[in-house]
Amino acid sequence: MALVVALGAVPAASSWARSAAERSTAEPEATEPSETTEPDAATEPSAFIEETSAPGPTLEDGVLPCGVRVIIAQDSSLPVAAVVLALDTGTEDDPASQPGLVHALAYHLLQGNRELRPAGAAALVHDRGGIASLAIGPAQIRFESLVPISALSDILWAESQRLRAPTVSAELWSSTLRWARRDKAQRLRIPRAAMAVAHDAPGLDHEGRAVSPPLQQMVPRAIAQALAQRFRYETATLVVVSPHPPAELRPQIEALFEDLPPKARTVRDRSPRWRSDPVPRTLAIQGEKGQRFVWPVQGDPASLGWATVWCKAINRQRRISGEPARARLRCHLDVDPRRATLVLLATGVEDPLELVQTRVGRLQNGEDVRLIERQRKVVARDWTLSLRTSLPLAQRLATAGPVLDLDPGWHTRPQHWLSGLAELTPTWTAGRSFGPQLDPGAALHLVAKPSEESDKP
Amino acid sequence: MSHPRRNASWAGRVLLVLAIAVTSCKRTRAPKVDEVWNEAPAQGQAEALGGLAPPWRPPTRAVLDSGLITFWLHEAEAPTTHVRLLLPVGDDDRLRSAAMITVLQAHLRQAAHSRAQNRGMRVDTRSAPDRIELAIHASVEDSAPALNLLAHVLGSRAPAAGLEAARAEVLGQLKDLPSSDERATAALAATLLGRAPENQGAQRSQVEQLSREGLVEAWQALVDPRRAVLVVHSGEEASLLRPALRMLAERWRGFGRRPVPPSAIARLRATSAPPSSNGRLLAEPATPLRVLPGPEGTPVLMLGRVIPTRSATDRSLARLAQRIVQEELDARLVIRGDYGLFIVRVPLGREPERSATEAIEALTAFATTREPQQRWFQAAQLWLGARVVQASLDGEDWTSLWSDAIDLAENDEAIAGALARDAKAMLEPDPEVLQAWLQTWLDPRDGEPGWSWMVAGASERQAKRLARITSVQEARSGPAQE
Secondary structure, X not given: OOOOXXXXXXXXXXOOOXXXXXXXXXXXXXXXXXXXXXXXXXXXXXXOOOHHHOOOOEEEEEEOOOOOEEEEEEOOOOXXXXXXXXXXXXHHHOOOOOOOHHHHHHXXXXXXXXXXXXXXXXXHXXXXXXXXXXXXXXXXXXXXXXXXXXXXXXXXXXXXXXXXXXXXXXXXXXHHHHHHHOOOOOOOOXXXXXXXXXXXXXXXXXXXXXXXXXXXXOOHHHHHHHHHHHOOHXXXXXXXXXXXXXXXXXXXXXHHHOOOOOOOOOOOOOOOOEEOOOOOEEEEEOXXXXXXXXXXXXXXXXXHHHHHHHHHHHHOOOOOOXXXXXXXXXXXXXXXXXXXXXXXXXXXXXXXXXXXHHHHHHHHOOOOHHHHHXXXXXXXXXXXXXXXXXXXXXXXXXXXXXXXXOOOEEEEEEHHHHHOHHHHOOOOOOOOOOOOOOOHHHOEEEEEOOHHHHOOO | OOOHHHHHHHHHHHHHHHHHXXXXXXXXXOOOOOOOOOOOXXXXXXXXXXXXXXXXXXXXXXXXXXXXXXXXXXXXXXXXXEXXXXXXXXXXXXXXXXXXXXXXXXXXXXXXXXXXXXXXXXXXXXXXXXXXXXXXXXXXXXXXXXXHXXXXXXXXXXXXXXXXXXXXXXXXXXOOOOOHHHHHHXXXXXXXXXXXXXXXXXXXXXXXXXXXXXXXHHHHHHOOOOOOEEEEEEOXXXXXXXXXXXXXXXXXXOOOOOOOOOOHHHHHOOOOOOOOOOOEOOOOOEOOEEEOOOOOOOOEEXXXXXXXXXXXXXXXHHHHHHHHHOOOOEEEEEEEOOXXXXXXXXXXXXXXXXXXXXXXXXXXXXXXXXXXXHHHHHHHHHHHHHHHHHHHHOOOOHHHHHHHHHOOOOOHHXXXXXXXXXXXXXXXXXXXXXXXXXXHHOOOOOXXXXXXXXXXXXXXXXXXXXXXXXXXXXXXXXXXXX
């Protein structure tokens, strides 16, 4: 039987880490600033249904005195446990002078501390037949493991130790950078500059997985300081999915963190700032043809689920009479738990914006209600199958919207609400709102950069 | 009470002496000390690990009107349904050719996939010892449609066009020439199982030669419910899906008269253990090394034997041994009920005779050296842990584990507890029994005879060098040449 080993002596980050090597060095040319709508304080999914009415199993969600959020769900199908430690930081938080810093620091957290030898946490997992992996994104970092149930206590202990005073030395940092260099850049559908403007996050406009020269010159003290600043339990979420009832695991987890000093939980709000203008704002980028429209997607599973449904529906829309024979609208979703981006590409027409408005209008005015409903069913079924297993469920729960105002203590909440499945369950009916998603006024239109400007050095 | 300052100066002197000693007599290598670490593992931990098997309730077993044996594994509140059909291929002459099996499996996958893709279901097929398996994964609401899909695919009487399309797909994927690895593995497995080599690996020319009538005939022999076994893992009770099962029994029926084995084990394990050869490697009576003809390439040596695995203890010992050998050699083990195939792959370098000798010496050393009990325990822990972790990654599909359990059980009643017994036996090996077992079955020089070896991809020069250590035969790559 094949043993899947994602991390070993030479760990590798999982694939959703954001970084595009290819794109141009084109500088974004921001258009006039326009009105923005502030997001709601709570970044839970925009509710089609109430949380209290969500069906299915429940889980325990709480914040410990040290500030770490803990989500405990039960899956008793097999004697395995999935543990995910998610940190609310990512490559978009790199300082401008040190691109790639967060990516490298995430790798350095595999180097252990006073309690764990270098790569000790991964070895704990592998020696018991489990798998461990590291996922580095623009706004979230996850340490993931799937282990047989007999190893759960050890892994929980390892995760309760991971962020405590990591061992730092010049030698270890050098090996960390060697690991970090092996990560390949991921290709994105749009330039990073467009991502940064669409999400209103300037930190997205750089290669987050590069190992830049300033990183090689960092001294141990600076590394330790950077780790302490960025990787803290009050910004972390620990997700555990196991056959144990959540109430049984709670005391064990509380005991593991009780020696940490009390801290208020700190979570950064990274919700998109939606514009309410009637027309899209434009961004001039070299090589663009004015055919692409970009929307940010809210960073929670339900929003990502609906974006998937709409994207699939758009790709299956039929051409209507009056449209040119070569008119085509394609939708693509760059998936990321916090910084997903929806891209529409309109080709074969003189006015791409008109094609987008017509097609999206058909979705919004109920003409394609059956098409959306069919795609909703497909996505809901896919999610049901994938969330059936422990590790994908834990990964999904770790990407649940960062609750900004969760009361201290434990809360029993519907599992499908946090995983986003509840939002996909009700039938789609005509007249239901899309929200700002797919609203042309909230889009970013990528247009060609005038040639004289692009010729400038 | 001692004075702290006096203690400090005493400690300082000791450190100074130690430092001088260390610098004055530089040691180039660590002393070789045999480490004895033979503690028995903690009982509590062993018990916790002993439960490394799915929490199965006794399944619902039924024989449908069509003769299909069905096991229904119900898991309350599971949101999914997994349907796995096990089709034996070992005991029918029409299904002996690997080329034929490859085409039939491709057709099974194509036919099921074309019906499943727009219904949110997933389909996969896999080969297991002497059988092929078709699995359909769906949400629990689609349990009945999944069974209906099975009825449509298997109830099709003459899928000649579909079989031709599958043949074209297989031809598109097959390489013109199999690699040295593939040739050596197929030849060794054929020798050990006492079968024709063409039954162990599909080749392009064989696939091209299959006739249309032969394909249809083989399809009908394959999809016979009187020889098949269906396993369902679902959040639904079997009683709720009686109409769908009834329809499956009506639409899918077997052709003609055939013996109907009464149990799943009898159906899936129709072939008996192969006869054992009578040779050892680099010892008397010596098995000659067979050099397979064919193109020169990366030379590879495959050596192996049949291991009896009649009891749970035998199986767990074989598994543990493979796990430990794997740390040094590329060792593979396929357990099929009461026997298993143990095969070691040895890449041959510039000095092929040396590579071969070293591999055999490593095996002999492993079989004759007493390993600490803790090492066996760790190996068992890792293997059992990896088994459930892999099952989770594969979709928490109990039918897949049930299929593994069939290979570990003696009768139908024992299937449900087979994985748990396997886990328990692996975690509690008796060191003396283990050592005796290793010496008997895994020592190619002094253990029980029954070893064979093959080389593929070797040049004439390499074959000559191999002849320095043993007698070499040019083989047609068939069995029973000894």
